[in-house]
Amino acid sequence: MVPASLAGTFALAALALILIPGPSVLFVVGRSLALGRLGGLLSVLGNALGMLPAIALVALGVGTLVAQSVVVFTIMKIAGAAYLVYLGVQVIRHRNDHTDSETDAPRRRPSPWRLVGEGFVVGATNPKTIVFFVAVLPQFVDYGAGNIPFQLAELGLIFFTIALACDSVWALAAGSARAFLARHPRSLPRLGAAGGVMMIGLGGALVFTGSKS
Template sequence: MVPLSNVLAFALASAVLIAVPGPRVLFVVGRSLALGRRGGLLSVLGNALGELLQVAAVALGLGVVLAQSTVLFTVVKFAGAAYLVYLGVQAIRHRGGRAAASGPARSSSVRRVLQEAFIVGATNPKSVVFFVAVLPQFVDYPAGAIPLQLATLGAVFLLIALVSDSAWALAAGTARHWFARSPRRIAALGTTGGIMMVALGGTLALAGQAGELPAGK
């Protein structure tokens, strides 16, 4: 197992990194403005599940291959960027139709929002680079069980991210709920959320390799 001192040090480093608004926060805020608190929280969960897949890949050694392969990294980066742009365009197109979505979400809608956020999380190149570059620095190699230690540290990061992202989702979703009294204003918020996701997708697509990705998580 990971020594407690290593876990605490990693948790502190993760909290500092997560506190800096970046692509992850922009995605959560954009989704919350477009879909409301429920959609924002579901997006947080789906995004975390997608990044959990990345943690598993890193623990098994696959993350290093992706981060060091220019071709694979570029493919994942553009796939994630294109999907963000697609979600942004959809949010703008349906900004009016989702304005009154205040009742219980249908199971199909829940699955759709979770799936969309899962894909974004799983194809986030910045997370791959972070997990590959940072997680190994807090592993106690003489203790063995390296994959388990990497997975544990990844889980700690995702738990902190879940709390932080949920706070952003609730704040942005609450703002949307207040603006929902006016169909015109709520449509404008949906457009704003869509534009944020399109801009985020474009930023990720134009960024270079690992060292040039946007700052923050």
Template sequence: MLSTDSALTFAVASLLLIVIPGPSVLFVVGRSLSLGRRGGLLSVAGNELGYVVPIVAVALGIGALVSQSVVAFTAVKVAGGVYLTFLGLQAVRHRRAPVDGPDAAASSGGQLLWQGFVVGATNPKTIVFFVAVLPQFVDHDRGGIPGQILALGLIFAVIAFACDSVWAVAAGAARAWFARSPRRMSQMNATGGAMMIGLGGGLLLAGNKT
């Protein structure tokens, strides 16, 4: 069982890391600018749910194997980068679509959750973070190592959801103002898409972990 001291220490460390804008924030802001507050919040929820994959992988010892394998790590990195780029291109392609129109790049809640889930599950930076950090806060004397890792991962996901939701709401509010003008709305959609394309491209071009 995870100790209270370890949980609190990890929560503080996670908060300090999460509040610093990074790839996750860029993804959330880009989605919110392109899809609005609802799309942004659903993307946040999906992204955090996607963390379950690397968290479980670390708890089972698979995460370390992936992070240490050049082939596996590169495969995950490419999958995540390509998918982010695809989502960005979709946003740019549909930049002139009505806010609530049928041609929106992703209209259903299920689609938005799934897209966020894939991004969260295939983010290699998240895998490396969980592999390197989670085990450091485990109390081996208490036993139940996999359970402790799962608990730590849940703490991180909850804090990330709360912080990323703030970014989603703020970016969604900015989009609401831009929506008053079709031209500004088109530019806003394109900007959000460009952010995701840049994020995906940066992930693809990043050096492999060795």
């Protein structure tokens, strides 16, 4: 088990990092603007669950191999970016769906499982998560205490919990802004399109962001 002092220090460092708006925040805000609070929160949950495979890989030692492989890193990065672009295009294509009647809206909206699944794919295909965990988590491990895989997993779950909480705040804020603007029905398609454009832009940015190093 990670000593309380190290766990606390890591929690503060993770909180400081997560509070800086990054790709996850842009994804969550874009989804919340397009789908509302519930859609944003379900996307947050899926995105956070997508971290769990990375945490498991790092804890088992496989994460280092993945992080050092240019081919694997590039494939994951391109796949994740392409999926974000796909989601953004779908949002723009269906931006008028939520302006229909109340009876049609539930039929047209993606199911909760689909929203969680889409968020999971985005989180799981982000290779920078593995690189971050490989680079940062070992610095907060007490090697004298042994059971290194368990300590790495514990630190990863601390990060998971903080990210889930903070990203949920972003989802609620963006979803509330959408709900406020939704009093003017014509603004909903524009908000949906804006969310889609954000996701497409994020996907493009991820492709052209630096090298693995």
